[in-house]
Amino acid sequence: MVLFSVIGNAQSAAKNTIRVGADRMEVLIPLLKDKRVGLVVNQTSVLINGHTHLLDTLLAQGIRVVKVFAPEHGFRGVADAGEEVSDSKDIRTGIPIISIYGKNKKPSGDQLSDLDVVVFDIQDVGARFFTYISTMHYVMEACTENQKPFIVLDRPNPNDFIDGPVLEKEQRSFVGMHPIPVLHGLTVGELAKMINGEGWMACAPDTCHLTVVPLENWKHGDPYWLPVKPSPNLPNDQAIRLYPSLCFFEATNMSIGRGTYFPFQVIGYPDKKFGDFTFTPVSLEGFDKNPIQKDKVCYGEDLSGYPFEGGLTLRFFLSFYEKAGEDKAFFFSRPQWFDLLAGTKKLRWQIVKGMKEEEIRATWKEDLDKYKEMREKYLLY
Template identity: 50%
Template sequence: MMLFLSNFKSTVLLWFLVLATCGNETEKIAATTPPPSEPQIEKVEKEIIVAANRTDAYLPLLKGKKIGIVANQTSVIFNNEGHTHLVDSLLFLNVNIKKVFAPEHGFRGQADAGEHVKNSTDTKTGLPLISLYGKNRKPNQEQLDGLDMVLFDIQDVGVRFYTFIATMQLVMEACAEKGIPVMVLDRPNPNGHYVDGPTMEAAHTSFLGMTKIPLVYGMTIGEYASMINEEGWLENSTKVDLTIIPLENWTHTSFYSLPIRPSPNLPNDTSITLYPSLGLFEGTNVNAGRGTEFQFQRYGASFLDRDKYSFTYTPKPNFGSKHPKEEGKLCYGVDLSKAERMGEVTMDYVIDAYNNSTDKTTFFLTSGFTKHAGTDKLQKQIEAGNSNTEIKESWQPDLEKFKKIRAKYLLY
């Protein structure tokens, strides 16, 4: 059963909570690449209110229930002092939270990408933490025992291989099997203003893409939850009893700057807007800024033609990347830290790096690139010398099909 709640005003209880909780080659690339096609971005007149802040809309639905929460460092309620974590806030409001499920990077967001997160106990609250990243990516039935509802609240960035949507899908499947309702607290999608990229093919589904959606799908995490539930995309076409608590004062043309780093290697708006295009380097041997302070704002490698690039950098172990690609090696590449907001996925960066690689035989990590792309066609197109325009034209039929499905579930 789907429940969409209408707008409510902030309550006295929430106000009490607020008071109580205290280079040259870069120029060459830019010159040869058409400006990204960005939809008109509207000026936001009213403050965007995330669903977590709408306590009056969902607290009554939690009353008297034993709650499990899927959360990370972005799961917060904003207030005049900054923000408080959702778990801390709900405990303060006497919500009966029994356990926390932690996605990739962990509950407090400290783990590296791909690093297994272990079950533990949250030192601040004493709540058991159950990892959903590692061998156990889907809650088992025993882990759901005793729960009356699971609450999901994680900031997404709208890119298919960003694993939080896969975690949400597996949580929904497990809860459907157990007969436990799921509530999703919606948050803005900073890449929610467009749809683009290759569409996932069934033969290549993985934790980096579990459904047949484009690389950039242009939906909030709440809208996406509704789509996978109603389209029968959960395992065995099951459905979960799903409630979406919507945002206020946000549309798909609104600009939203994330106030909290959604994961260790997405530090700012520039990295988030470039992530759909530069994230494909994760399936290659090229470094995309990990091991620097400009993650997903540059790319380079020691095996790129040094005569083609004036920009260089050396990746070193740091927060979020204990062992970055090309660690300790001088990388030749492109600085994109001044890039403006994107409105499309571009293949120009991967094509440029491939064409200027001194060893093309080791450029692609074929299995990894296919999982990120969602198709084995993209690597073949790049190797065949197809242009960005030619590659993007091949995506269009699938994109048009997806947009028709997507339209049914848009809330904003």
């Protein structure tokens, strides 16, 4: 039996101001009162209306927060992509911070033993390879195995589209744990429901005792602009919009602006044939300390003002692949990594064969149609 509940009516608020799950203290406090609480949070875990962090807000309300679990980029969101996050203590509150990125991606039974409930409140960007949803999966699994209730405080999806190849099980990894498209069109609360309902956890058929505190005054298709950057290299709305399409370049030797103040808004390489726009990646605290093509002048294209409305497109990747000419091989210098990001080996071979974007997209249709049908069961908005 799937244990799941939605607390509160997502459509009940009279005003049009979006209230994320963390804003709904009138719902959350009764769920946590007199309990020992663990939080899975980072820099995005702020109340939109109050601009305060969830941890500080709960402590001020007299909730007993015992520990914090930190995902990729850490509790404060400043660690580089892939950089191991260490255990520590929050300077302000003295509360222990347990890393669940690095060697330990899943809380242990011992780490959960002194908790009565775990709360997840992290802003996702709607892309399968954004690792916060993988962290959520592992925490759900740990809570299930240790019989701990799990609460998701829901937030909008700023890339609310359904597009891209659906992940094949052979390509399952921390940058893609579920058979969903690159753009999955779900909130984290809806995805948690799907993980539970589809039996995707290793402990299945056991299911998580899951509660979602839904957001208010947002529905699928509504735009959403994040108040806090979700990771060091997604500093603004344009970067977030372009991220799903440009992330494929991470498996190449091309720079997409890491080590600049406009990451995921430019594409370039140290060769003039790639374009007239120039930039030079450097070690940049708070963005990337060791970017690809560090200290080299890169030539390419500036997309910071590109009128891209969002979704997934291969136009950028196919264009630069073509510009590479005889040097195309370096585009797949890390073929395994590309396949993990794509969720399939097929996309790489389709590009090598010279297929057009519309031809490639046609091969996704059958899987996307099946996914959309499954998705309907888990929608809250």
